Amino acid sequence: MRRITQQEAEQWVELARQHGFYDDQKGFRLGRYVVEGSEGGTIWIRFVTPVPAGRFTEGLDKKTPPIMFDRTADGQIILPGRRWQLTFEKLSADASAPDEVRAGASTMARLAQFADALLPADTDTVGLNTYDDDGTPLSTEALPPETRAVLHYSIKSGR
Numbered sequence: 001m002r003r004i005t006q007q008e009a010e011q012w013v014e015l016a017r018q019h020g021f022y023d024d025q026k027g028f029r030l031g032r033y034v035v036e037g038s039e040g041g042t043i044w045i046r047f048v049t050p051v052p053a054g055r056f057t058e059g060l061d062k063k064t065p066p067i068m069f070d071r072t073a074d075g076q077i078i079l080p081g082r083r084w085q086l087t088f089e090k091l092s093a094d095a096s097a098p099d100e101v102r103a104g105a106s107t108m109a110r111l112a113q114f115a116d117a118l119l120p121a122d123t124d125t126v127g128l129n130t131y132d133d134d135g136t137p138l139s140t141e142a143l144p145p146e147t148r149a150v151l152h153y154s155i156k157s158g159r
Contacts, residue, residue, distance in 0.1 A: 001068075001125045001141045008126075012049065012145050019048045030130070030142070031087065043151040051143040052130055054083060066127075066139040075121030077143075081114035084151055088112070112153040119149060 016028040032049040053069040056062060058080075070078045091097055092106035128142040 001066075001127045004126050004128075004144075008144070015145050016049050021048055030128075036148070041153055043153070045149050045151060047143055047145050047147045047149070049145055050126065050128055051079075051147070052128055052140045053142065054080065055132065055138070055140075062132075066141065067130075068141045069125070071121070072118065077119040077121070077123050077125075079117040079119065079149060081116050081153075084114040084117075084153075085109060085112075108153075111155050113156050115152045115154075117149045117151050119143070119147070123147065 013022060013028065016022040016032065019032070019034060021032040022028045028049045030049055031047070031051045033045045033047045033051075036044040036046050038044070053067050054063075055067055058070070070080075072078060088105045088109035092102050092109050094102065097105070124144060124147070125141050126144050128140045130138050130140045132138055
């Protein structure tokens with residue numbers, strides 16, 4: 001995990017602005033991405049804003065700072081499948097997203113079951129200062145914009 005440079009921060013703001021993920025009053029929200037393609041149970045995404053590590057363990061206990069990504073035994077970064085479920089649920093309710101994006105996200109949230117996405121052990125990560133629900137500052141590991149991930153999903157049976 002490395003520190004973010006001022007030049008990077010400025011580039012990230014511009015990238016978020018180009019994709020409509022920047023608000024002059026609020027800045028940008030974390031974890032925004034664009035879909036670069038999809039085919040038969042696979043979605044290729046590219047992050048446009050930093051993606052912080054999850055604040056909770058697999059058992060839903062709060063992690064203690066610094067908040068880090070969970071990793072496999074060989075160091076691969078784990079992006080939990082349940083995170084994508086929640087991401088699509090939130091996107092389906094986001095009034096700032098276009099109607100067709102919200103509709104597609106709603107379908108994915110209801111029908112898709114996502115596998116954990118794994119990123120290589122040598123994936124670049126940065127340190128961010130974020131806040132918990134009470135406003136307490138947290139030191140958090142994050143994936144920088146331009147990181148790419150491959151999501152695999154299956155359609156839930158019985159729907």
